[in-house]
Amino acid sequence: MIKITFPDGNVREFESGVTAMEIAQSISEGLARNVLSASVNGVVWDSTRPITSDSTLALHTWNDPEGKNTFWHSSAHLMAEALEALYPNVKFGIGPPIENGFYYDVDMGEQVLSSDDFDQIEKKMLDLAREKNPFVRKEVSKADAISYFTEKGDEYKLELIDGLNDGEITFYEQGNFVDLCRGPHIPDTGKIKAVKLMSLAGAYWRGDESRKQLTRIYGITFQKQKELTEYLELLEEAKKRDHRKLGAELELFMFSEKVGAGLPIWLPKGTALRSRLEDFLKKEQIRRGYQPVITPHIGKKELYVTSGHYAKYGEDSFQPIHTPREGEEFLLKPMNCPHHCEIYGHRPRSYKELPVRIAEFGTVYRYEQSGELHGLTRVRGFTQDDAHIFCTQEQVKDEFLGVLDLTKLVLEKLGFEDYTAQISLRDPENPDKYIGSVENWDKAEQAIIDATKEAGLETTTVLGEAAFYGPKLDFMVKDALGRRWQLGTIQVDYNLPERFELEYTGTDNAMHRPVMIHRAPFGSMERFIGVLIEHCGGKFPLWLNPEQFAILPISDRYNSYAEDMLAQLAAADLRGFVDDRSEKIGRKIRDAEVRKVPFMLIIGEQEAESGQVAVRKQGEGDLGVMELEAFVTLMNEQL
RNA sequence: GCCAGCAUAGCUCAGCUGGCCAGAGCAGCUGAUUUGUAAUCAGCGGGUCGGGGGUUCGAAUCCCUCUGCUGGCUCCA
Missing domain, CATH: 3.10.20.30 (Beta-grasp domain)
Structure with a gap:
């Protein structure tokens, strides 16, 4: 027993x-x-x-991540079985479960797979699933494993076996399909009741750019058809909220082939929204002792040679701009910190003035490979809500706390309730990768850990994810659809103060090196707004919305009354417009609803006589008639 | 950059295996209508079918190439 x-x-x-x-x-x-x-x-x-x-x-x-993983891992095997049945010459790489489903990397040889083939593969998978074949685990010797896949002619599996030790190799078999696999698997294929192949992509074998590119097939499976339907509905909802779609529909931003890929252009309404976000943070930062600055969009190559960015990224950046006569070389700025270091260093600093907090909404340009670009979330030109704090080592923790507080304020103000902080520390196995003294790293890492604890943040810690110049903390935010995004970031930096030879005079009248903290609560305005659009589905918080209300006159006769009202509301610091088209009220309401205008004021004969307004809330309907002052109060309550 | 796919009017899309002046809905413009809580009616304008090259008697449709976009891979100061 x-x-x-x-x-x-x-x-x-x-x-x-x-x-x-x-x-x-x-x-x-x-x-x-x-x-x-x-x-x-x-x-x-x-x-x-x-x-x-x-x-x-x-x-x-199914309710545990482990259960789902097992289910999807087995589903990957089922897909492989189906593929092998349909395409006998297919060779297999790896086929793991992922956050939503699974994939399998396959080598189709000469054959090109397209999504048109999905139907057939799905059908085959369901046929095989119905056979309820058990997944059978077999321990095999390395020699047997090698001879099996040699005979099968699958060089990828052979390469995987090569990295395994004899005695730890297992095969899993279901139906006619045998795969090298550590497992585990679900009891039998019969549990897989709903199958959907999602997409195809190229993927380098073992993630190595220099190696062969395999075809990666993504799929997802469920135990019930209904669960698949719900999942597909969620994807539909995500598609509706896609910031690229809403950004175009609501006229927030655009892209132009002529201007260039990855270079967002902010339209008037998007600019109104973004300016409000910036103003909000600017005010908050001034309250917290930040000093706004403005620096140029280009800097001499030497600046980035000094900062070290040129050596690290020079080749993979936009290439230098040359002056025609003098032959000087300038780079589009990929970061604001070198400029800010120059600001710090332009005169001697005393310990008495630390911490120095230099803030700038700085637009930077980074070369991204063309295949990387994506809406506002991955671009070649973007504006960071950047600031650099120069402080003493002892001040790091308090400064960190201050930044954490500011970031929390920002996220909560914008309706992001669900977020965690990811702390990225050194890789203990590779101490040589990092610059700066061990003592300082120890202190900085501890300061971050203490600060997040004191701030009551939910954290995860990842070893080895720190930048070479210092540990960092990233805010991982969950949006309304449960998707995770990395937004704000705080990084400790020992490198740049060193490279720029930044100093301050201490109480001991000796020179000391300040610590630098990079921080951006939004991250980049572009990315943040992209995520915000999807989070709120285009229905922005009232204080941000470029259009807070629409005045809808029942007929032309009330247009001038509507204009008066608009002026009164504008005087109360509210933003809106009059829809003075000769359209029926139903039409005006519909258009305002579609434009996601939060409030509609309907005015006709009754309102013109009584001086009141009939208020309608977007997505909710009629709120009834009220005095204009009551509406102003209603609005102010929600701001 | 790599793999796969996509590109037709401002937007959403139709146009099958190449064949009469390339279509629809919405949006736009003009006119009529003066309207009470999610689409009033009529008329009109609008596309060198993403750019370039090729095959063909003939190309939106087939081939090549460039650009952009989508989903991934690699990358991300």
Whole structure:
């Protein structure tokens, strides 16, 4: 007999060789039906694998990430089986589960797969799933594994086997398909009831640009058709909220082939929105002791040689601009920090004036490969809500706290309730990758950890993700559809103060090197607004909305009255417009609704006589008639 | 940059395997209508079918190339 410890601490005895599935059955048939895999002593296993020693056990269903992963991993195998049945010469790379579904990298040889083939593959997958073939785990020797895939002629699997040790190699078999795989898998293919192949993409073998590009097939599967339908509906919703689509519809921004790819052009309404965001932050920053500055969009090449960016990114940047006579070389600025370092260094600094906080909405230009560009979230020219704080090592923690507070304020003001902070620290295995003293790194990392704790932030910590010049913290924000975005960032930097030889005179009358903190609560205005558009589906908070209300006269006769009203509301600092077209009121309402104007003021004979307004809220409907002052109050309450 | 796909009017799209002056809805303009909570009616204008080259008697349709876009890969100071 062996002892099995459950997550709630309960311990029960079972015969040695019992499987997780059998244990589940002993609890309830219903549970057993839902079990996809199980963690045995913390390792995810097949639910059908015999347990032969005292163990902890956690059963995984669709509701656990582990359960979903197992399900999708098995689905990848099912897809591979279908592919092999349809295209006998296909060779397989790797096929893991991902956040939403799975993929398999395959080498189709001469054959070109297109999404038109998806139907056929999906059908085959469902046919094979209906066979309810069990996933059978087999331990094989390295020699046997090699001879199997040599015979099959799959060089990718052979390469994978090459990296494995004898004794740790397993195959999984379902139906006629055998794959090299660590597992685990669901009990049988019958659980896969709904299949959808999503897209095709090229993917380099083992992520290496110099190696062969395989075809990556993305898919997702579910246990119920209904779940697939819901998932596809969610994707539809995301598509409706796509900032590229809404940005065009609401006339916020545009792109022009003539101006160039990846260079967003802000239209009047988008500019109104963006300016409000900037003003909000500018005010808040001034309150917090930041000093706004303005620096040029280009800088001499030497500036970036000094900063080190030229050596690191020179080749992969927009190339220098040359002056015609003098032959000077200028670079479009890819960052604001070198300019800000020059500002710090333009005169001697005393410890008394630290921290110095230099802020600029600085537009920067970075070369991105053409395939990388995407709406506002990946562009070649963008504006950072940048600031650099020059302080002493001792001040780092307090400055960090201040920035955390500001960033939280920004996110919450814009309706991002769900976010976490990702702390990126050194890779302990590679100390040589980093510049700056070990003591300073220790202090800075500790300062970040302490500051986030003090700020009560939910954090995740990743080792090895720090920049070479210092540890950093990124805000990971979840939007209304549950998608995660990286927005604001705070980075400690020991490198630039060194390179620019920045100093201050300390209490001891000696020279010291300040620490620099880069920070951007929004990240970039472009990216932030892109995410904001999708988060709120184009229905911006009232204080940001370029159009807060529309005045809709019932007929032309009330147009001048509407204009008077507009003037009164403008005097109350509210923004709107009059729809004075000779259209029926139903039409004007519809158009305002589609434009997502938050409030509509309908005025006709009754309102003109009583001096009141009939208020309608976008998406909600009629709020009834009220005095104009009451409407102003209503608006101000929501600002 | 690489793989796959897409590009027809301001927008959304039709135009099958090459064949009469390239279509629709919405938007726009003009006129009529003067309207009470999500689309009033009529008329009109608008496209060298993304650019260039080729195949063909004939190309929106087939081929090549460039540009842009989409989904990924690689990259991201």
